[in-house]
Every structure is written in C-alpha cells, then in structure tokens.
Amino acid sequence: DVSYLMAMEKSKSTPAARASKKIILPDPSIRSVMLKHLEKMGEITFDKIFNQKLGFLLFKDFCENVCDEPVPQLGFYEEIKKFEILETDEERIKAGKDVYDQFIMKELLSQSHTYSKEAIDQVHEALMAAQKTRHLPANIFEPYLTEIKNSLRGRIFDKFLESDKYTRFCQWKNLELNMQL
Secondary structure (H helix, E strand, C coil), X not given: CHHHHHHHHHHCCCHHHHHCCCCCCCCXXXXXXXXHHHHHCCCCCHHHHHCCHHHXXXXXXXXXXXXXXXXXXXXXXXXXXXXXXXXXXXXXXXXXXXXXXXXXXXXXXXXXXXXXXXXXXXXXXXXXXXXXXCCCCCCCCHHHHHHHHHHHHCHHHHHXXXXXXXXXHHHHHHHHHXXXX
C-alpha cells in the first residue's frame, strides 16, 4: 500500500526516529589505547569493573557464555542482591530461607560448599533467630558477598581481561569518554 510506504518514509525523518539510531561503538582496535588509559586512571581492578553496571553485565556474560569453567557463584550473588532490596522482614524471611536452601544447603548436602564455616553459621543463626523475632536484617548474606567476590577476583577475572567481552567494555568506555569531552 502506497500510503503505508509514504508514512514509513516520513517517519524516518521524525525526531523520534533520529533519536533511536543505533549507537556505533568504536573499532575493537581501540582496546590497546583504552587499556593504557584505564590503567593510568587505576580503573582495571576487579572491584572497579564489577561494581559498574556495564562491567558487571559483561563479566556475567563472559562467565555464562565464554568461560571454560562453571561460575555458579554469580547466580548466588544476584539472588543476594535481590534479597538485599526487599523492603519487609516478612519478604526477607521467606526469601532468605529460599536463598539458604537453594545455594547453601544444596551445596552442603552435595559436599561442594566452598564458603567459610563462619559465613554458614552466621546466616543460619540469623535465619533461626528470625523465626522467633520476625526480624531479618538485609545484610545477613554480607559474608557470602565478600567470599563470592574473592572467588571471582583471581583466575576468572584474569580470563575476562583477555576476552572479547573486555574488549567490548573498552569500546563502551571509549564511547563514554568521548561523550564527556
């Protein structure tokens, strides 16, 4: 239909159509330049990259789709983060028990638990106390967050820094830098 085609052609020139253009990332060869810049700025650390939304998402994508070893601790990390933003004690008690059963008890039963006894005991005691007091703090899994990050910090993070996912991170950082200039 001609009127449909004309409407489509006209819509391409509207401001909304112009605003929704794809962002074109710089060439992957920008990696070496950005690597030097990020090193100079002290930005190539696990914490700096992992604590940025973009860095976390690319690291997660690397772990799920590229890494040659399983990285189940990322799922645990994300569940803890969801738990921390729950607003009521009632929600936290239910979710806390679910997280404990899914990630801690399951590993204990299969004897594949790699976290410290202190972390296990602290969370277990808080969950038991919550059954009586009906109060559960949002930070009960804090010891696990530290241990999860420490487990990702070494070899897995080094592999990420050598991957195409890190190249993509550098491309985005270059785009971000150019937008600030």
